[in-house]
Amino acid sequence: MKVTVFNGSPAGPNSATQVIADAFLKGAASAGAETQTVYLRDCHIGHCRGCFACWFKTPGLCVQHDNMADLLELYNTSDIVCFGTPVYTWNMTAYLKNFVDRLTPLKCPTIQEDHGHFDLEDAQAKTQRFVVLANCGFPGEKNFEVLRAAMACCNPSLEIYRNCGRLLKMQKPDVQEKVNEWLKAVEAAGAEMASGQDVSAETQTALEMPLMAVPDYVKILGMG
Template identity: 50%
Template sequence: MKITAFNGSPRAEQSTTNIIVQKFLEGAKLAGAEVDNVFLINKNINHCTGCFSCWFKTPGQCVFNDDMKELLEKYMSSDIICFATPVYSWNMTAALKNFVDRLIPLRHPVTTKNDGHYDMELRVKFPEAIVISNCGFPGVKNFETIKEVFKSCNPALEIYRNCGTLLRTRDPEIKTVVDEYLEYVKKAGFELVTSNQVSDNTKCKLQMEISSPEEYVKMMNI
């Protein structure tokens, strides 16, 4: 099994989102999966211009000769892909959105309908998707937009981490909780590879509270 994470954080390797991604991939690798962690901000990806050449003039091939050619190959050769992003203005980052827009050559200009949702027909079978998102605010409301955006790809697993800045905490008490949380992220990666699903108990633990909203806001405002 091959799992590729496409990380949309502008901070790349230094991002708190990457702390979660790395732990998930660690668990997947321990279970025998081949893993890859791609930092989109370091790639040369032009913006889609909506010319539709990849549908009508050169089916399946974009007019831009940039890093997306390599990334599309990584995408399609994977069994599972991970969309990873911090929350920026209620949504995914521009880097990840730009990447997602450039997936258009993988579709045909033929309209399909599924449960009232209209889309374009797939040129090839897409890999299974998971979502990892990190937010610097407490609570779950800030993930509502991202959840709606990725609903159409029917994710096999969604990991939404609030109070994200605490993933780098130096407070011994909080770090104990963070370490416990990250072990469950690792376990999720392991379970997904070995069982093709994540247990309900692990999913529940992925939502564990690192800090109460009140205490977190107090720390933020100091």
């Protein structure tokens, strides 16, 4: 079992996104999984040129010679692929979006339709499961709506959306106590998925726990 996080945060290993990823990977490792994080900010990934050579001229191969070839191999050989990102202007970061755009060689130029939604067929059947790990510095759930819609395209097995995300790295003892309680649920989710299970109802409920009341969070940020 191989579990890989593709972290699209510009803050890389120092990001709140990685706080979530570390907990998930810790749980996965406890179940015997091989784990890895790729910090996309540190990778050389050019923008997709829209030339479609990877479909018609050199199927499965991009004309650009950068880090993406190795990342595609890692993506394809992972049993669980985690997309990690903070919410930037309603959606995933540019680092993660660029990476997702460069997954184009995994498609083939055959159009398929599903209830009015048109897409391209996969060049080969996906065997991995997908997880979304995201945080937002604002309170509430509405700020994840665009990201949820975008990520629905990969049919994720698990989505972890953490509002009040600034609390994840806050050092106040009372805050950290609540954050650590929540991270234990993230860890449990990683262990369950790496064991080949679905995330239990109990764990899913724990993942949705609030960290702080909205007025208190706004006050602690000094942005009220």
